[in-house]
């Protein structure tokens with residue numbers, strides 16, 4: 562199959578690829594084709610440099626020291642918070658809470674929300690949630706007697722918005738939904754979901770882990786109450802993420818963990834908590850990770866999300882068409898609004914076997930349930946093969962995948 566002529570877009574992936582040292586490595590003797598971006602993205606040299614620079618020049622604990630290194634580290638960490646504030650268009654920098662990642666952010670909100678729930682209150686989640694967005698709510702329901710309601714989806718992997726509107730009532734206290742599904746790639750209509758939830762007085766937490774590599778959410782325009790993301794899916798390091806919360810919610814929510822940094826005054830009788838954001842940042846944080854997260858966000862914005870999403874859309878279209886031409890291949894998740902994620906299976910073949918064969922050919926895809934078992938149950942399958950594309954992938958790499966899948970099919974059927 563012929564690849565589109567490069568230059569059909571203003572985007573030059575070959576130029577971009579030079580920023581990512583890992584992309585030059587070989588796997589099983591073949592050039593690495595990295596299509597597991599929905600699990601974690603690769604790291605550009607500027608982010609690697611920021612990490613090396615921190616540990617080489619100004620590694621120190623923050624907020625407590627008068628010495629120069631501590632002040633430099635504190636400044637850089639707080640600058641990163643401001644970068645995130647601007648990126649997400651939050652009103653205040655202290656509405657950006659550093660977390661260890663999306664899972665941590667969700668658990669922080671879930672655990673604090675227990676105080677606001679009574680027996681019979683309802684929490685609404687979508688049918689295509691990541692496990693990290695189901696388990697904390699189940700635990701919260703067990704603790705409080707609240708009831709979990711689920712927004713169903715259709716065969717295309719789209720949420721049934723009319724069903725969602727029927728579920729909402731004055732018992733609904735909280736709605737949780739991912740912005741983009743990691744298993745199917747569906748872009749969910751979150752502005753509408755948020756608006757409808759607010760009409761019944763419910764708060765909304767959006768899981769942006771899968772969306773933030775592809776778009777730039779505006780938390781004020783969305784009027785969302787909480788929004789969470791992980792740096793490692795946006796060219797940053799692992800172990801760092803962000804929770805945006807509206808100021809009034811963050812003031813009401815109790816702290817998640819006790820420890821240093823989150824207190825104002827401690828006696829054995831009583832502790833008063835520090836103000837935002839420190840109330841939610843107990844203990845020594847991932848200082849270097851926070852700084853590197855800021856650098857990753859700068860890097861993505863320099864490329865520009867318009868160009869990123871435009872180019873990834875072309876990759877998605879090209880790959881979807883080419884994979885469709887393989888007999889017996891089914892793609893799961895066919896919404897019109899879709900990010901560059903393709904979940905598929907070959908008829909009569911276990912996804913794991915496909916993953917193993919294509920790995921031998923240097924291709925990294927994910928196989929399994931993608932932490933979204935309810936989605937797999939819906940389609941009555943054990944899992945899928947998932948290829949997820951980033952802006953540093955190329956049409957030629959898609960060709961390599963398509964040939965490898967054909968080869969796997971020949972070997973396995």
Ligand SMILES: *Cc1c(COP(=O)(O)O)cnc(C)c1O
Nearest residue numbers: 662663664691739743770771791
């Ligand atoms: C990756 C992912 C998560 C979990 O993120 P962690 O960084 O592992 O905490 C949650 N939700 C979605 C949609 C994801 O893609």
